[in-house]
Amino acid sequence: MSKEITSRKEDYAQWYNDLVIKGGLADYSAVRGCMVIKPYGFALWEEMRDELDRMFKETGHENAYFPLFIPKSFLSREAAHVEGFAKECAVVTHYRLKNDPDGGGIIVDPEAKLEEELIVRPTSETIIWNTYKTWIQSYRDLPLLINQWANVVRWEMRTRLFLRTTEFLWQEGHTAHANAEEAITEARLMLDVYTDFVENFMALPVIRGVKTPSERFAGAIDTYCIEAMMQDGKALQAGTSHFLGQNFAKAFDVKFSDKQNKLDYVWATSWGVSTRLVGALVMAHSDDEGLILPPKIAPIQVVIVPIYKGDERKELLDARGKELASALKKAGIRVKFDNNDNNRPGWKFAEYEKKGVPVRLALGLRDLDNHTVEVARRDTKDKMSLPAEGLIERIVLLLQEIQESMYRKALLFRDDHITKADDWDEFVRLLDEKGGFISAHWDGTPETEEAIKDKLKATIRCIPLNNPPENGKCILTGRPSKERVLFARAY
RNA sequence: CGGGAUGUAGCGCAGCCCGGUAGCGCACUACGUUCGGGACGUAGGGGCCGCAGGUUCGAAUCCUGUCAUCCCGACCA
Known part of the structure; x- marks a missing residue:
């Protein structure tokens, strides 16, 4: 039993918070509703981001970057869109501070009021479609397949680490097409990409579906989604992909000439996943001892813990540990050899369990004598002693087995729910x-x-x-x- | 925005009722012993007691305000 983590049974919400904080993923910040993503948590996000980015590029998308600020007037161009987001927008009204003449420190300079207020993007459809207007003239410019990795701000009343924060990181894809069928195909394709990623990399089965009109994205004709099931029986939307029809094209007057030289509005999609996925990952797989991360996106896949007896053959143990680490690295495994002398093995065992590292190898004098390594897997807590010969191949297979086993377990749970x-x-x-x-x-x-x-x-x-x-x-x-x-x- | 709780060392807390030298555990620093499931000894360092007023000879403690965070609800990815 962990000394630090509240059990799921006792308090599910607190358990989740404990995992995120004590697993080293994130911290609360001085800013209400905003979190600090710590190196370990960010490394996890990077693994996810890099794989998604690869998938986007493989399906023909390119990355670009659009401004953080959106002129207020843009937001109101599309009626349903503004209606959906107006209540949660941060607004920039001034561009300068000055010293308080009454001596109260620094104040907003009332003379530096913006002519038109800027909205901190809650999503970028408006600024992007305003730009697309100048990029698209002809069917030859289509399809336009753009993605951006960005931060967005939604002023939520209540926040939770990763699941709902005021500012969060995400990607938003924005595509333009010559006809409805192609746009719908794109929206469905990206839903496939999300499904592939979440199921095969996050080991989290999802249900693919379409939202009812009231749950639709503000401004969409259809919203497709993937829905995941958490351990407490609550659902979590893991990703969405929207068929936007010609709504934004009409709002921003984005027309193209087709082969017959007839003008028509272009057809659009947008799709996104966010750092919320990290929250889903935590809640779906972890246990009362800490995080359990699927090997494919775990920042550290294998940790090696040496077990010393005084200085006896310490150098040999270190050498063997480093050798093992470099062999694993050569096999494409993200590995950490933790020979930090400040903490004892028991402490490290508990620590890496808390952090969800899929496989732990322990290497002691006994192993040197017997040519073995103790192998422990995080998901099942199984421990076994394996011969040093052929170990790398066994670990590679074990990581695959863990990945699959985590998916099967989550699938059983989901189907049972x-x-x-x-x-x-x-x-x-x-x-x-x-x-x-x-x-x-x-x-x-x-x-x-x-x-x-x-x-x-x-x-x-x-x-x-x-x-x-x-x-x-x-x-x-x-x-x-x-x-x-x-x-x-x-x- | 309503309801609840909490702000004292990096973290977790005690002290507050009943005003009088700011404490404990963990973490940290140094040295030593340890190391197969969260080690131990010795010696150290670290505080505007959330912030601002007030009462008082004297405030972490009493009073008034204020700010922040967390949890539960309404809103949402």
Whole structure:
């Protein structure tokens, strides 16, 4: 049992905070709602970012960078968009400070008021489409496939480390196409990319679906999403991809000439994932001893802990440890040899478990004599002694096995937390006692969706893609329904 | 923005009721012994007691304000 981490059973929210703070991922900062991402947490984000970036480029996208500030007037061009974001925007009104003539330190200079206020971007559709207007003339300029890695600000009332912070890091893809079909294909393609990444790298199974109109992105025609299930039975939206139709093209007057030289508005998508994924990763896999990171994105995949007996053969032990580390590194493994003399082995064991390092190797005098290494895996806590011969190959395989095993475990949990409900009492009972996704019929109206949300705090997470048609009655109103949708309480 | 809690050493806390030299554990520094599951000894360093007023001979402690953070709700990725 960890001395420092609150157990999930005792207090799930506190457990999550403890993991993030004590696992060394992030700290609270002096700024309300904003966190400091610490080196270990940032390394994890970098692993995720680099893999996603590779995937984006492989699917033909290029990176660019657009301004942090957006003129206020831009935001209001698209009606639904401004409606969705207006309540959570940080606004820059002045550009200068000065000494307080009354001696109270520094104040905003009232004379330095901006002609037009600037919004700190909550997302960049408006500034980007304003720019695209000048980039796009002809069908030959399409498709335009751009991504940007950036920070954004949404003034949320309540924040939680990684899951919802005032400022967060993300990527936002913004593409322009000659017709609707191509744009929809793009939106779906990026949903595939997200699915691939989250399932195969984060070892986290997701449900792919489409949002109901009330859960749609502000300004979108359709919002596709991937939804993941956390250990406490709450759902978490892990990524979204939007088909924006011609909404932004019309708002910013972005037209192109087609082959027949006819002018038309271009078709758009946008898609994003954020540092929120780090929160999902933490909540989905970890246990009461600390983080459990999937090997493919763990900043440290293997840690080697030497166990000394005084100075006896210490140099040999060090040499053997370094040799092992460099052999693992050569095999493409991110490895750390921790021969720091300040902490004892037991302390290190606990520390690296807290940090979720997938594999720990312990190397002591006994191992030198027997030509063995003690191998411990973080996810199952299994320990075994392996011969030094062929160890590298075994570790490579073990990392794969851990990756797959973590996915299987999360998948079992997820599948066990999709439950059908066909009457209201059952629906309520499931939500309160079991949690997870509840698959139920819905009459398709926003009113019913809203009523269920008010009563139970459960929302429709998505209508799964490839959802089988099935005639039934709405869980609340009893009106006819043609398919089931997934309800859940969500982060 | 409502409700609750908390601000005292880097972290976790005691002291506050009942005003009188600011403490404990961990961490840190030095040296030594240790090292197969969170080591131990000895000697050290570190504080505008969140901030601003007030009461008092004297305030971490009492009073008034204020700021910040966390948790729970409404809003949201």
